[in-house]
Amino acid sequence: MKKLTLLIVFVLGITAVYGQDFLTKSKVAGSFEVNTQYYMADEGIGITDSTLNNKYLGINGFGKVQYTLGNFTAGIRFESFQTPLSGFRPELEGSGIANYFATYDDGIIGITVGDIYDQFGSGLIFRTYEEWSLGFDNSLRGLRAIYRPCEGVTLKGVYGKQRYYWASYSKDETRGIIRGFDGEWDLNQSIKSLNNSKFKIGVGGSFVSNYQSAASNDPMYNIPENVAATAGRINMGYGRFSFSTEYAYKMNNPSAINKLIYKNGEALLTSLAYSQKGLGVVLQLKRVDNMSFKSDYTATENDLDINFIPPINYTHTHSLPAMYSYSTQPNGEMGIQFQVNYLIPKKTLLGGKYGTKLAFNYSQVNDIVRDSINYKGNMVINKKGTLGYSSPFFGISDKVFYRDINFEIDKRINKKWSIIVQYINLIYDIETIEGHKDAPTVKADIAFLDLTYKINTKNSIRLELQHLWDCIGTSYKVEEGSEKDFIKRGNWLSALLEYSIAPKWFVSIADKYNYGNPVADYRDHYVTASVGFIKDATRITVSGGRQSEGMVCVGGVCRVVPASSGVSLTITTSF
Amino acid sequence: MKKLLATLLFGFLFFGLSAQNSDLPNITLKNLDGESVIIAEINNEGKPFVMTFWATWCGPCVKEHNALTEVYDDWVEETGVKIFSVSIDDARSTAKIKPFVDGKGWPFEILLDVNKDLARAMNVSNPPHTFLFNGEGKIVWQHTGYLDGGEEDLYQEILKISK
Numbered sequence: 220m221k222k223l224t225l226l227i228v229f230v231l232g233i234t235a236v237y238g239q240d241f242l243t244k245s246k247v248a249g250s251f252e253v254n255t256q257y258y259m260a261d262e263g264i265g266i267t268d269s270t271l272n273n274k275y276l277g278i279n280g281f282g283k284v285q286y287t288l289g290n291f292t293a294g295i296r297f298e299s300f301q302t303p304l305s306g307f308r309p310e311l312e313g314s315g316i317a318n319y320f321a322t323y324d325d326g327i328i329g330i331t332v333g334d335i336y337d338q339f340g341s342g343l344i345f346r347t348y349e350e351w352s353l354g355f356d357n358s359l360r361g362l363r364a365i366y367r368p369c370e371g372v373t374l375k376g377v378y379g380k381q382r383y384y385w386a387s388y389s390k391d392e393t394r395g396i397i398r399g400f401d402g403e404w405d406l407n408q409s410i411k412s413l414n415n416s417k418f419k420i421g422v423g424g425s426f427v428s429n430y431q432s433a434a435s436n437d438p439m440y441n442i443p444e445n446v447a448a449t450a451g452r453i454n455m456g457y458g459r460f461s462f463s464t465e466y467a468y469k470m471n472n473p474s475a476i477n478k479l480i481y482k483n484g485e486a487l488l489t490s491l492a493y494s495q496k497g498l499g500v501v502l503q504l505k506r507v508d509n510m511s512f513k514s515d516y517t518a519t520e521n522d523l524d525i526n527f528i529p530p531i532n533y534t535h536t537h538s539l540p541a542m543y544s545y546s547t548q549p550n551g552e553m554g555i556q557f558q559v560n561y562l563i564p565k566k567t568l569l570g571g572k573y574g575t576k577l578a579f580n581y582s583q584v585n586d587i588v589r590d591s592i593n594y595k596g597n598m599v600i601n602k603k604g605t606l607g608y609s610s611p612f613f614g615i616s617d618k619v620f621y622r623d624i625n626f627e628i629d630k631r632i633n634k635k636w637s638i639i640v641q642y643i644n645l646i647y648d649i650e651t652i653e654g655h656k657d658a659p660t661v662k663a664d665i666a667f668l669d670l671t672y673k674i675n676t677k678n679s680i681r682l683e684l685q686h687l688w689d690c691i692g693t694s695y696k697v698e699e700g701s702e703k704d705f706i707k708r709g710n711w712l713s714a715l716l717e718y719s720i721a722p723k724w725f726v727s728i729a730d731k732y733n734y735g736n737p738v739a740d741y742r743d744h745y746v747t748a749s750v751g752f753i754k755d756a757t758r759i760t761v762s763g764g765r766q767s768e769g770m771v772c773v774g775g776v777c778r779v780v781p782a783s784s785g786v787s788l789t790i791t792t793s794f
Numbered sequence: 795m796k797k798l799l800a801t802l803l804f805g806f807l808f809f810g811l812s813a814q815n816s817d818l819p820n821i822t823l824k825n826l827d828g829e830s831v832i833i834a835e836i837n838n839e840g841k842p843f844v845m846t847f848w849a850t851w852c853g854p855c856v857k858e859h860n861a862l863t864e865v866y867d868d869w870v871e872e873t874g875v876k877i878f879s880v881s882i883d884d885a886r887s888t889a890k891i892k893p894f895v896d897g898k899g900w901p902f903e904i905l906l907d908v909n910k911d912l913a914r915a916m917n918v919s920n921p922p923h924t925f926l927f928n929g930e931g932k933i934v935w936q937h938t939g940y941l942d943g944g945e946e947d948l949y950q951e952i953l954k955i956s957k
Binding site for chain 2: 246248249250252283285287289290292324325326336337338340341342346348351371405407408419421454456461463490492493494495496497498499500501503527529530531534536537558559560561562573574576578629631671673676677678679681719720721722723724725751753755756757758791793794
């Protein structure tokens, strides 16, 4: 009560002193989203009342409000999962205030208390973020201080404990305490003679430690309580060329993910790009070796990640190629990505009236090489409690996790018609990425066509056709008992028809048909229909039908969406 | 913890009052040249400007940008509007944005919101999400999603405030 009185006095005081300013300069903004689904039994895809287990309704929702007054911002986010939609972690079930913060930032000094989202460099040793579509939130509850002593220099420190679903932040909780520091120096901004130089350079370095006192209680192994990681980065540019690289190193960190080996971890991410109007080329390389970094060494899946290992491959969003989205392998991968975007200029033979956009992409991710090591006179590999393996830095294993070669043409033909075509050639190691044991690797070709016809300025019709050819045909002999590993395998055909009235309405109907599945029971149609309404910042979508099993991936972090049947309603709005 | 929060909150309230009066949050992002851009200082010399959030993996966003590119010269000529395009791609794509944008011939001023700080501050849930600001930096219109022809609606709004 005393506090409340104090608060009222304080607010009145400010209002009196600043009067009108206080009222006109305060800003309140917020957003709201709710995703609900009503699930129905559908024996055709193996969903019965007993598998639904009385969970007919799933609701994920959040509402957030933010208050700003000049350099000061405070926000709060309420979340509710009653019960979580299928495919989301059951630990999410519950409601409450999941996030709150207050920030003051005047451009020189910035202080945040509460739940913090931030990242150092590309995130190789520290990144906290929230991804609603994955049910992922690894925010850090604690303190962040930012200091910018002069133009181009940023120093940052963070301290706190990560969110773990609805678990409390009390000191009895065994997850670790994270401390991090990052410094960044943009030489062009801080050195006068370089201000307008064609040569650009910036450097940065960071250090993160996780202290988990409970780690030492492991009955079998001597687990380090402190795990530290450090990273350095450099960005350079000259004219049309740019180059950036970041290297990260992590101390020994036996964990559930690396199966309790004591090897150090390291990661390297490098990009080289050339860019001019109408042409962009980028080459990226990466190496990841034992780089899972979590604030609880027993955590699995995507729980309590402190760092983020950016995947570099192309992100497919069309429904068929997106079934086989790559998810980062933190225990080790070598990746390459090469992409060219080219615009054939307007008013040329191939460019036509509007120009033609071409894109070529090549991505490949292989395993790293792992050699056995000598442990007490025996050669061992990946043995718990040892250094695990040795790995030559530039060694590339023959094992391909993922490869994607694709080519796209995006062309407006005339005022009425525009067309996008894409051809994709995929290799996807479904055994490693999804854990379907002994399932043969997916080798697939996919053709995609998107045709839009503009009836007039507001009305359009869009047709999307996709076909996927899987290397295993209908005659592939599936061993009895392993049918489940062949869900979504074989050839697919997909079609979508959408009618839209800009900027408010759209209606669409789609079918995905797994006609070539080697298991006859899985040759199913997945028909869905949707209606959407958009007004300003509000969007309402209703859809109904069957959803095939698939993966939702954002930034290489994936969530498996089980097959389902039913009606869903999504509302998003912001104010 | 709670006390600390309360103290800071009150303290900041006082300091906060001296700042400017637009709807742009006080956040610093990088542009494609790696330079820091203070969002709160963005303006178009008293003329309206558009801020649109997109990502390389977002099909409708790419369509919207292609459509805006086609009409941009005319819009600039007629209204003096300027478009700021904020990529919310994460670190995986930072190096790819410039070649991507150039390869598509987009003429907008691109900003990189690598950890979605600006998107969060402006309550952007899903891209594309487009804001129209008047000359004083106040949001006068916003729209989420893109349907073919949607840019026409935006243009009507721009015309309303640029006389």
